[in-house]
Amino acid sequence: MNKNYSQLRAMFSLTKASLTALLRNPSAVVFNLIFPLIFIIVFGFISGSGFRIDVALDKNTDTNNPVYKSLEQIKSVKLITALPDEEISSELEKGRIDAVINISKNPDGMTVVSLKTTKASPERGNIFKVMLNEIISRQNLELMKDVRIPKTELKEEVVEGRKFKTIDFILPGQLGFSLLSAGVFGTAFIFISLRQTLVIKRFFATPVSRAAILTGESLSRLIFSIFSAVIIIVIGNLFFGFTLVNGFVTFLNMMLLSVIALTVFLGFGFVVSGIAKNESSVPPIANLITLPQFLLAGTFFPVSNFPEWLQPVSKALPLTYLNEAMRKISFEGADIFGVGKEIGILLLWGLAVYIIAVKVFKWE
Amino acid sequence: MDKTIIQVKNLVKKYDDLEAVKGISFDVFEGEIFGLLGPNGAGKTTTLEIMETLREKTSGEVIIDNYSVDKDQNKIKKIIGVQLQAAGYYPNLHLNELIELFAGLYNVYANPDEMLQLVNLQDRKKSKFKELSGGQKQRFSICTTLINNPKIVFLDEPTTGLDPQARRNLWELIKSIKGKGTTIMLTTHYMDEAEILCDRVGIIDNGKIITIDTPDNLIDKLVKSGFQKIKKQKDASLEDVFLNLTGHELRDE
Numbered sequence: 111m112n113k114n115y116s117q118l119r120a121m122f123s124l125t126k127a128s129l130t131a132l133l134r135n136p137s138a139v140v141f142n143l144i145f146p147l148i149f150i151i152v153f154g155f156i157s158g159s160g161f162r163i164d165v166a167l168d169k170n171t172d173t174n175n176p177v178y179k180s181l182e183q184i185k186s187v188k189l190i191t192a193l194p195d196e197e198i199s200s201e202l203e204k205g206r207i208d209a210v211i212n213i214s215k216n217p218d219g220m221t222v223v224s225l226k227t228t229k230a231s232p233e234r235g236n237i238f239k240v241m242l243n244e245i246i247s248r249q250n251l252e253l254m255k256d257v258r259i260p261k262t263e264l265k266e267e268v269v270e271g272r273k274f275k276t277i278d279f280i281l282p283g284q285l286g287f288s289l290l291s292a293g294v295f296g297t298a299f300i301f302i303s304l305r306q307t308l309v310i311k312r313f314f315a316t317p318v319s320r321a322a323i324l325t326g327e328s329l330s331r332l333i334f335s336i337f338s339a340v341i342i343i344v345i346g347n348l349f350f351g352f353t354l355v356n357g358f359v360t361f362l363n364m365m366l367l368s369v370i371a372l373t374v375f376l377g378f379g380f381v382v383s384g385i386a387k388n389e390s391s392v393p394p395i396a397n398l399i400t401l402p403q404f405l406l407a408g409t410f411f412p413v414s415n416f417p418e419w420l421q422p423v424s425k426a427l428p429l430t431y432l433n434e435a436m437r438k439i440s441f442e443g444a445d446i447f448g449v450g451k452e453i454g455i456l457l458l459w460g461l462a463v464y465i466i467a468v469k470v471f472k473w474e
Numbered sequence: 475m476d477k478t479i480i481q482v483k484n485l486v487k488k489y490d491d492l493e494a495v496k497g498i499s500f501d502v503f504e505g506e507i508f509g510l511l512g513p514n515g516a517g518k519t520t521t522l523e524i525m526e527t528l529r530e531k532t533s534g535e536v537i538i539d540n541y542s543v544d545k546d547q548n549k550i551k552k553i554i555g556v557q558l559q560a561a562g563y564y565p566n567l568h569l570n571e572l573i574e575l576f577a578g579l580y581n582v583y584a585n586p587d588e589m590l591q592l593v594n595l596q597d598r599k600k601s602k603f604k605e606l607s608g609g610q611k612q613r614f615s616i617c618t619t620l621i622n623n624p625k626i627v628f629l630d631e632p633t634t635g636l637d638p639q640a641r642r643n644l645w646e647l648i649k650s651i652k653g654k655g656t657t658i659m660l661t662t663h664y665m666d667e668a669e670i671l672c673d674r675v676g677i678i679d680n681g682k683i684i685t686i687d688t689p690d691n692l693i694d695k696l697v698k699s700g701f702q703k704i705k706k707q708k709d710a711s712l713e714d715v716f717l718n719l720t721g722h723e724l725r726d727e
Contacts, residue, residue, distance in 0.1 A: 123577070123578020124575065124579070131566035307561075307562030309561070309563060312556070315551060317548045317551045317581070318579045
């Protein structure tokens with residue numbers, strides 16, 4: 111018999127067992143890896159299309175006019191020709207096309223551009239109107255270039271910046287949500303199941319300590335989630351151009367942040383496993399924790415897009431801070447200390463959650 | 475044989491408003507099979523779980539191989555093997571992986587093949603626990619109690635729910651464990667099982683031990699007191715008929 115019993119050895123054997131079981135469990139793989147990847151792929155493709163204004167041309171338009179030539183140069187304007195009149199007006203009413211123009215010369219030789227926009231798409235219509243005005247004034251200035259009058263001139267300067275792609279916003283959000291659901295669902299299910307099938311009771315008949323059971327099990331979740339995070343980031347970076355500002359250093363900082371966040375989220379899982387009476391009551395309780403954060407914590411849309419009354423709710427959620435911190439690290443190149451405020455709030459949540467977990471967690 | 479390895483003195487266990495164990499005392503000797511017999515709810519499992527350090531007692535004393543359950547829980551856990559009633563095993567793992575897990579939890583080195591051989595499950599090492607038949611599950615449960623090479627093995631109703639063939643097979647396994655010098659304490663509510671397996675039995679009812687002796691002595695005492703079976707025993711029982719017709723070989727393997 112061993113004189114010195116090592117809780118560490120017991121813990122690692124549990125981690126190994128738990129990890130083996132986890133990899134054999136299809137739902138864990140689907141939730142942690144496949145779901146986030148699907149979202150990333152979907153948004154990765156959507157992001158290519160960008161902003162576009164659809165403009166139909168009246169059939170009498172003079173396509174040799176310089177105004178028309180200028181319009182053709184603008185990438186975000188799609189000119190639609192050869193659409194029958196009746197279809198143009200119905201599409202315009204539905205907002206499927208944003209504007210209709212007719213470019214022609216009146217008997218005096220003056221170019222007249224008539225624009226028809228729709229209330230179904232007012233923003234795009236307005237933007238197009240501004241574009242058109244700009245083209246026409248330039249045209250007029252060109253014609254008057256010999257007239258010596260004081261003119262107003264716009265000098266524009268574009269600051270060099272990194273191009274912020276949709277994937278740069280979506281991927282950190284998906285990563286955050288993957289960590290949250292792994293922490294909450296994974297832990298809650300496994301501890302309830304181990305408790306109900308008396309697996310934990312059988313463990314208690316061995317010299318392993320409770321702390322070793324908890325850390326061993328948590329460690330396996332941590333390894334699995336970090337492994338999923340690596341795959342998500344690598345695929346995002348290689349195939350969808352996800353920005354890692356400082357390359358590998360940024361990657362390491364993201365990993366470190368993931369570990370901190372998952373540790374906090376595991377606490378939610380412990381709480382759920384303590385409150386839920388059986389496995390079937392896990393999903394409603396766990397969804398209550400994860401779904402609002404999925405929607406409100408800036409996973410898909412920036413928190414600033416939400417109405418003002420909703421923003422305080424968003425700003426109270428832990429996932430919001432993980433998402434913000436993750437984006438600051440990946441895109442702005444901050445390191446783990448640069449997101450101290452966000453981590454501080456996450457840790458405050460962690461503290462609160464673990465205090466509750468200690469109170470409600472059940473072993474049998 | 476009569477070296478005491480387990481001592482239970484005035485053991486009491488109270489739940490909120492129920493006294494499940496009401497001051498029981500007994501000794502178990504090294505190398506014997508001791509059976510705790512009693513109807514459901516008599517307090518067998520509670521008593522066993524206190525001895526296994528899985529449950530707190532209300533009062534009394536329990537000494538396992540000179541260790542007290544109050545102070546030396548971890549020392550006791552290292553020298554006992556525990557089979558729980560209806561315990562499950564870690565989901566999604568194969569039997570050999572479960573053995574490795576328990577070897578880690580006990581901090582011992584165990585060869586999964588050799589361990590499974592002991593309970594005749596070497597062919598199922600890549601199976602999951604839930605895929606086993608009832609008898610195989612119990613054999614695997616007993617297998618996990620042997621991983622730390624324990625001095626004492628506790629078996630809680632090891633044969634409940636098994637068919638006659640599987641029960642006999644398990645009796646042989648339990649006897650072979652005893653044959654290696656391991657002390658065994660088991661609970662059962664099958665009297666034929668106790669009569670065949672146990673060196674001594676304690677009969678427990680309503681949280682109290684009514685009597686302790688060898689099965690033979692208990693039967694003799696009853697006969698001496700003038701007891702007569704209402705129906706004269708035949709030379710064979712229905713179970714003998716069943717086994718004669720269906721054979722002793724294990725099923726569902």
